[in-house]
Each structure stands twice: as C-alpha cells, then as structure tokens.
Amino acid sequence: MLTSALVLGLLGSLHCLGMCGPIAFMLPLDHENTIKKTTQLSIYHVGRLLAYGVIGVLFGTLGKGLELFGIQQKLSIGIGVLMIVLVLIPTKYLNGHKVFQPIYSILGKIKSRLGSELKKKTPDAFLTIGFLNGFLPCGLVYMALLGAVAMGSSWEGGLYMMLFGVGTVPLMSAVVYSKGLIKGPIRSKIQKLIPVFVVIIGILFIVRGLGLGIPYVSPKPAAGNTVTATIECHQP
Numbered sequence: 001m002l003t004s005a006l007v008l009g010l011l012g013s014l015h016c017l018g019m020c021g022p023i024a025f026m027l028p029l030d031h032e033n034t035i036k037k038t039t040q041l042s043i044y045h046v047g048r049l050l051a052y053g054v055i056g057v058l059f060g061t062l063g064k065g066l067e068l069f070g071i072q073q074k075l076s077i078g079i080g081v082l083m084i085v086l087v088l089i090p091t092k093y094l095n096g097h098k099v100f101q102p103i104y105s106i107l108g109k110i111k112s113r114l115g116s117e118l119k120k121k122t123p124d125a126f127l128t129i130g131f132l133n134g135f136l137p138c139g140l141v142y143m144a145l146l147g148a149v150a151m152g153s154s155w156e157g158g159l160y161m162m163l164f165g166v167g168t169v170p171l172m173s174a175v176v177y178s179k180g181l182i183k184g185p186i187r188s189k190i191q192k193l194i195p196v197f198v199v200i201i202g203i204l205f206i207v208r209g210l211g212l213g214i215p216y217v218s219p220k221p222a223a224g225n226t227v228t229a230t231i232e233c234h235q236p
Contacts (some may be wrong), residue, residue, distance in 0.1 A: 011168020014213040047130020052161040060157015063149040076209030083202030
C-alpha cells in the first residue's frame with residue numbers, strides 16, 4: 001500500500017505541474033551557479049515533503065482514531081469506493097461549492113505569503129515556499145490523503161504522504177532544468193493513466209478492507225485472536 005503512494009506521485013507528476021509547475025518556474029533560483037541552484041531546489045522539495053508529512057500524520061491520526069472504534073476495515077473499503085467515485089464525478093460539480101469557502105479563504109492567505117517569499121533568495125525562504133506549496137489544493141493530494149487515513153497510523157500516514165511527495169520530485173526537478181520536458185501525445189497518454197491508477201488504488205483499499213487473507217494485500221483481521229486472548233486471560 002505504501003508503494004502505491006510512490007507510484008501515484010510518479011504518475012501524478014504531470015498533473016502536479018498544473019498546480020506546482022508555475023511556482024517551480026518562479027522559484028528565485030541562482031541559475032548561474034549549478035551547485036547553489038541544486039541546493040536551493042532541494043531545500044524547496046524538503047519543504048514540500050515536510051508539509052505532506054505533517055498533513056499525513058494528521059490524517060493518519062484520524063484513521064487511527066477511527067480504527068479504535070473497530071471500523072478500520074469498513075473505513076478502508078469506504079475510502080476505496082470514495083476514490084473511485086471521485087474519479088468518475090466531473091470536477092465541475094465539486095469546484096466552487098459553498099462548503100469550501102472557508103478553505104478558499106485560507107488558501108488566499110497561503111498564496112499571499114507565497115508571493116512575498118518568492119521575492120527572497122535565502123535558504124529559509126525556499127523551505128517556506130516548499131512548505132506552503134504543500135498545502136495548495138490538488139486533486140491527487142486529496143487522493144493521497146485518503147490513503148493516509150486508510151493507513152490507520154500516524155507515522156504510516158505521514159510516511160504515505162512523504163512517499164507520494166518523493167514520487168513527484170523527479171519530474172518537478174527536471175522541469176525546472178528543462179521546460180517543456182514532456183509534450184504532446186506522451187503527456188496526454190500519461191495523464192489518461194492517472195485516473196486509471198487511482199481506480200486501481202481504490203480497488204486495492206477495498207480488497208484490503210475485505211480481509212481475504214492475502215499476505216501484505218488483504219490480511220485477515222486479528223480481532224478473533226484478541227477475543228481468544230481476552231477469554232484466556234479471564235480463565236482461572
């Protein structure tokens with residue numbers, strides 16, 4: 001399941017360029033010094049990964065809380081179904097809804113802060129830019145967050161999101177050095193693969209929740225062992 005986060009990041013890099021690409025192009029990098037430029041870009045990526053990790057821990061903790069209520073398997077199935085449904089629902093029906101107005105207000109402040117940080121060239125500025133960048137809205141990030149919740153663990157949720165972020169690093173870096181790296185039919189074909197892979201991940205979460213006894217993919221729940229152990233502990 002953790003591997004799915006890395007692959008989702010790799011495949012989704014082209015989609016991420018739509019949101020993060022303009023920011024990457026606007027980074028105040030030192031183009032005359034290759035080593036310094038690479039260092040600055042690396043700090044930017046570290047900031048993004050930290051943001052993803054923080055969000056992942058929060059959502060993983062949420063998943064852990066739900067697991068305490070004994071609904072971890074149902075949660076995994078529900079998240080898998082939700083992933084598939086979100087891929088099938090046109091984006092126009094989700095954008096601009098009043099429910100998201102408070103979020104839009106917060107995002108406005110983040111973008112304002114980003115604008116001021118993009119004028120600086122200090123190491124902490126690149127870290128801040130990357131960190132703030134990690135909180136910008138992105139459909140694939142939302143999908144990855146669903147995966148973090150399904151992990152049912154704070155640290156696994158954080159790791160899931162960071163692996164997703166690592167998957168986006170290669171193309172995000174390459175595009176800074178070579179604008180228009182992937183064009184035309186190839187880009188179109190890869191973008192078409194993204195929703196297909198999201199559906200596959202959704203199916204994996206559903207299978208995981210069914211507890212079919214498949215090692216590493218759909219392990220059987222350990223609830224029966226817990227009950228047995230409890231009974232044995234109360235025997236005289």
